[in-house]
Amino acid sequence: MKTEYYVGNVKIKPNLVLAPMAGVTDSAFRKLIKRCGGVGLIVTEFISVEGLTRNNLKSHKLMYFEPEEKPISIQFFGHNSDRMAAAAEVAEAAGADIVDINCGCPAKQVVNSGGGSSLLKDLPKMEKILKETRRVIKIPLTLKYRIGWDENSINAVEVGKMAEACGIEQVAIHGRTRMQGYSGFADWNVIAQVKQAVKIPVVGSGDVCSAEQALQRLRETDVDGVMIGRGAMANPWIFRQIDEIMQGITPHQPTIEEKRIFLVDYLAVMLQEMPTEKSALGKVKQLCGHFTRGLPGGATFRNQIFHSNTVSELTDKINEYFATVEPELSYV
Ligand SMILES: Cc1cc2nc3c(=O)[nH]c(=O)nc-3n(C[C@H](O)[C@H](O)[C@H](O)COP(=O)(O)O)c2cc1C
Incomplete structure (x- = not known):
């Protein structure tokens, strides 16, 4: 079982990632979570490249982070490769450690404009976005996506291989389809298949709500890291607890x-x-x-x-x- 990994030259230790959550993981929340301990990587809420590259104040505010949050990944969504690349350059200049592209958001307004999980149905467009963004920044570029659009079009392995070929340095996969939204359960078998198919780090996401579940996922799927979202809202100490168990220490129980x-x-x-x-x-x-x-x-x-x-x-x-x-x- 892995306890650390690298995204490009950025060390992620422990291999526990705070999931991006729009409306939740703002700088204040991220700092409080980080202070609870055990978080190896933090990701911002998703930020519209359309907003950021048109100097929308709200989008710029979403990109704000403080040094104590590092290493930090700034996540963008959009459908236009030029704007994605331009946004990535802004994030790099702002001192981000990693830029992440969202191809998982199921929300109608994002999908209808051609971004988020709708890119899972248009791999040539996704490839163009990944390649052009990769070309303009030096810091690692990563991808977060769902396992497919619906149960009949699960293409997580294909997307993972394509991303690797584009020079993407980590994929994080939420084990649900777009059509599932947040219903049912995340399919970690598909996440494990991606891990088998690519050499870049693979991070699994979905339904990890306890330290035991996180450790089981790490052991059983061989993923490089686990990402925790809602479980961290319920228990901000979950990362510290997992890390302590990995180190053989009795996990902290918050009073x-x-x-x-x-x-x-x-x-x-x-x-x-x-x-x-x-x-x-x-x-x-x-x-x-x-x-x-x-x-x-x-x-x-x-x-x-x-x-x-x-x-x-x-x-x-x-x-x-x-x-x-x-x-x-x-x-x-
Ligand atoms: C309120 C909320 C907001 C989310 N916003 C984002 C987002 O901005 N970007 C993203 O890639 N995923 C987003 N997600 C998905 C999470 O990052 C994660 O993949 C998903 O919730 C499954 O993990 P969990 O079961 O640990 O919560 C969001 C999830 C929730 C619940």
């Missing part, structure tokens, strides 16, 4: 107080960074939803915070909830 502090810190940062109090509260509510999944009384808590409309109300609910959770039941 209730650590969990409470994580949410309260997140709220404080969101209040600073989000344009309005309402949007900050929205972000915290979203995280709370995942964070308390499976915890006793979690459903009631989620319902209560959903109806909290002020910062003090939300803070009170968080404090009240964590004061009532039984310590031994709070472990994730």
